[in-house]
Amino acid sequence: MAALARIGRLVSRQFLVNKHLPASLTTRTYWNKDWKPGPYPKTQAEREAAAKKYGLRIEDYEPYPDDGMGYGDYPKLPVASYDNRSDYEAWDIPEQKRNFGEPLHADWDAYTGDRLNTDMRQRFSWTSRFVWFIAVMGSITAIYIHGLSYPIFHPVMPKQYPFKGEAHYTFEPVDD
Known part of the structure; x- marks a missing residue:
């Protein structure tokens, strides 16, 4: 099985990858080093730089507490679930009801359209x-x-034989 997987990878590299595109476009990456939050801001200048980095006003920027969870300078945003956003606004990404470059809540994946909605009246x-x-x-x-x-039981009658007391079959070999 491992040999088949190796052959499949080799074939896909040789024939399926477009050789005219740069390698960065032919491989999928789901993480970008620029997405990693910076260190927790300790001075006012660091807070201002972090607010600018995330496109927020300085008054609106509040980082998560430095409790070792690893959020760093990422802003503590209010929870705004998918269903609470307007259907009629011209979103850049209408499937997710969000705009390009907008900072997301740290737990954004828990508040998408098919998941939790905390503000809706039950x-x-x-x-x-x-x-x-x-x-x-x-x-x-x-x-x-x-x-x-x-x-509940399956009704079963006793087995019926044509003649009583006579053996109708035997597992003994036949004598010739």
């Missing part, structure tokens, strides 16, 4: 959810307990 309260859970589970349990008095 349709049902926690009390009604709990009551419905107990009602459904109680109904299933009651049906199960009621069904215990009606056992």
